[in-house]
Amino acid sequence: MTTETATDVFEEHRPVLLGVAYRMLGRLADAEDVVQEAWLRWSGADRSGVREARGYLVRVTTRLAIDRLRQIKSRGETYVGPWLPEPYATDFGDAVPDTAERAVLADSVSLAVLVVLESLSPLERAVFVLREAFGYPYAEIAAMLERGEAAVRQLAGRARKHVDERRPRYDVDPAQRRDLTERFLAAAADGDLEGLMALLAPDVRLVGDSGGKSKAPLRVLESADKVGRFLLGAAQKGIPDFSYRFLELNGGPALLALSGGRPDSVFQLDVADGRIQSVYIIRNPDKLRFLDTP
Numbered sequence: 001m002t003t004e005t006a007t008d009v010f011e012e013h014r015p016v017l018l019g020v021a022y023r024m025l026g027r028l029a030d031a032e033d034v035v036q037e038a039w040l041r042w043s044g045a046d047r048s049g050v051r052e053a054r055g056y057l058v059r060v061t062t063r064l065a066i067d068r069l070r071q072i073k074s075r076g077e078t079y080v081g082p083w084l085p086e087p088y089a090t091d092f093g094d095a096v097p098d099t100a101e102r103a104v105l106a107d108s109v110s111l112a113v114l115v116v117l118e119s120l121s122p123l124e125r126a127v128f129v130l131r132e133a134f135g136y137p138y139a140e141i142a143a144m145l146e147r148g149e150a151a152v153r154q155l156a157g158r159a160r161k162h163v164d165e166r167r168p169r170y171d172v173d174p175a176q177r178r179d180l181t182e183r184f185l186a187a188a189a190d191g192d193l194e195g196l197m198a199l200l201a202p203d204v205r206l207v208g209d210s211g212g213k214s215k216a217p218l219r220v221l222e223s224a225d226k227v228g229r230f231l232l233g234a235a236q237k238g239i240p241d242f243s244y245r246f247l248e249l250n251g252g253p254a255l256l257a258l259s260g261g262r263p264d265s266v267f268q269l270d271v272a273d274g275r276i277q278s279v280y281i282i283r284n285p286d287k288l289r290f291l292d293t294p
Helices: 003-025 028-044 053-071 099-108 111-117 122-133 138-145 149-166 174-190 193-199 224-237
Strands: 200-209 242-249 252-259 262-272 275-282
Touching: 003 028, 003 053, 003 122, 028 053, 053 122, 053 138, 099 122, 111 122, 111 149, 111 262, 122 138, 122 149, 138 149, 174 193, 174 224, 174 242, 174 252, 174 262, 193 200, 193 224, 200 224
Parallel strands: 200 275
Antiparallel strands: 242 252, 252 262, 262 275
16 A cells, blocks of 8 residues: 555544544544644555455544544643533535434434433443444454453443433424524514523423533523523623524534634534423533634
């Protein structure tokens, strides 16, 4: 395999590798660093014995991501306020034509699931990502992680049980989420508390991530009354030179609020039974730089 061919092969699989690394780490900068290190390993390796490039590259990327995850100190000890993953632009396009597969990929990269994955061990997280998001057989995962297949099945079972018990219930229908997002935005902009309350589930939760670098609640808000009043208060204060656009982030529609044309906040909703179950607000500027527009 020539250097040129090796580059082409790596670039062909780069989106998958970035997807694995991001689901493992929840931060694009870390994920890109891991993928870059995987490229250095690939470009400098003896590739004559590599029979299946994708499997080889996923294995290298997964191991590097596990190492990176182990090096990261607990975010809860140093991070100011609630932590949310860095927004990740997802557009599966024609690459994922199957509706069921698209739903699985969207779910595996959702904010709700990624928050829960933070509480898994690095090995549990790796097994969950490889199995649930990318459908790798247990035997292949065992080989990638140099563990016995029985041990991998146990890790997968624990991880799945943990995620199922802790993640919020929500619908993945993008049209419904987009509709509720637009109605949510209109009610907040109009100062319509009654209209806003009608959209919120009684036990709705609002999670704001600022990292202490901008204004956002330092604790999770719970109940329709608290969340509704906070949102109306925030809307009344406004954002200077405000504009917005919709885009797909983490497998679902999201609203990107701009101030003077630069990213200020990301809003995303989880919905179920026609009501808003969770409101996610990301205002940490470090997490919005990948969404910046010229």
